[in-house]
Amino acid sequence: MAFLSSRYAHLLFRHLPLLLAGVIGGYLIGTSNTENRLAIRDEDYSASTEAPPVRAAIVALVRNSDLFGLRQSMRQIEDRFNSRFNYPYIFVNDEPFTEEFKQGVSDLTDSHVEFGTLDHDSWKVPEWIDQERYEKVKLTATYPHAEKDSYRKMCRFQSGFLHRHPLLKDLEYYWRIEPDVEYFCDIDYDPFLFMKQNGLKYGWTIAMPEFMDTIATLWNTTEQFIGEHPEYLAKHSLREWITGNGGGYNGCHFWSNFEIVDLSFYRSAEYQAYFDYLDRAGGFFYERWGDAPVHSIAAALFLNATQVHYFDDFGYFHPQVSTCPGGSKQRGRCVCDSDLSIVQNGFCSVRYRNIKHQILHPDSPTAAHSGPVNHVKPFVDST
Ligand SMILES: Nc1nc2c(ncn2[C@@H]2O[C@H](COP(=O)(O)OP(=O)(O)OP(=O)(O)O)[C@@H](O)[C@H]2O)c(=O)[nH]1
Ligand SMILES: [Mg+2]
Secondary structure, three states: OHHHHOHHHHHHHHOHHHHHHHHHHHHHHOOOOOHHHHOOOOOOOOOOOOOOOOOEEEEEEOOHHHHHHHHHHHHHHHHHHHHHHOOOEEEEEOOOOOHHHHHHHHOOOOOOEEEEEOOHHHOOOOOOOOHHHHHHHHHHOOOOOOOOHHHHHHHHHHHHOHHHOHHHOOOOEEEEOOOOOEEOEOOOOOHHHHHHHOOOOEEEOOEEEOOHHHHOOHHHHHHHHHHHOHHHOOOOOOHHHHEOHHHOEOOEEEOOOOEEEEHHHHOOHHHHHHHHHHHHHOHHHHOOOOHHHHHHHHHHHHOOHHHEEEOOOOOEEEOOEEEOOOOOOOOOOEOOOHHHOHHHHOHHHHHHHHHHHHHHOOOOOOOHHHOHHHHOOOOOOOO
């Protein structure tokens, strides 16, 4: 079965017990805990006929060979959202885009589309990487994409360089997309404006545990960095969300193939210093650190919990995992099967909701540790 080869299918099955435990837990604490209710929703974030009110764009790093997958993603984004809001698209590539690619994506939208290439420094194996050590890892590591230079360059680029690309320099926010993703719901408000007016810096849809072999030393390196820069930690952060018993990393991360981000976060001194520190440590190559855990750890440490937003009203799919607002089989403006999207009530989502609830309501009797998170052991990969 082709889908079993994906790293996400691998993850999903690997963590099935955790996800199932979380499902039960999620129902215990109630699935109606819609995070949007925490924010002001009676403001008007609806479509306007004027130019988009936020300097924002829908952005992706893509290859020419991704044309069809990207066209599928764009078709849905246009239908569900952007044909009414007209945000521009920005696509970047490590090779020049072909005329066929440019025409193929431009055909789908009335919005402005920009195409860019990368500079060499943002797409390379840095000179401080020990080539012999790196080649050995590529030959021996068994996780998906272990043998690929390009996958590691992609992860490093998305972690540290995409937001600094010249085409993004005037943007306040970006919405990251990928080929072959699906959007199941009408998005009838402007998420950029919603984030801006609520002071939100990081928005996500799917959270799940990471494949720990790919990030064996990421947490140690992060702790060393924090040891040198304790001033970067946010006072009311989501640190507890990503740490387990004993304080180690539990692997929870936001799936960054979708993310809506206030780019001042990635442009901040703390994020830049953190990326540079990780880059020097070499784990993008000696292991296979992904932009998802890197972005997520930074969000959980450097932002306050109130600046992170769960778009649990979005129905979203990236192979092979989906999230779907409850009841969407029968009613409403989403069409998806929430019975299949168990990730919403998996360990990391439930833990996030609990911990955020505790931070927002410290006097509430439902303390973070009284929920199901306490009954699920943090994932530690022993292989
Ligand atoms: N230009 C360019 N884009 C790439 C390259 N590798 C990946 N990408 C893009 O980076 C994003 C993430 O790559 P994917 O292959 O989807 O990675 P993934 O989702 O982690 O992996 P799988 O689902 O396991 O394949 C996608 O938008 C890809 O188009 C590359 O070598 N060059
Ligand atoms: Mg992908």
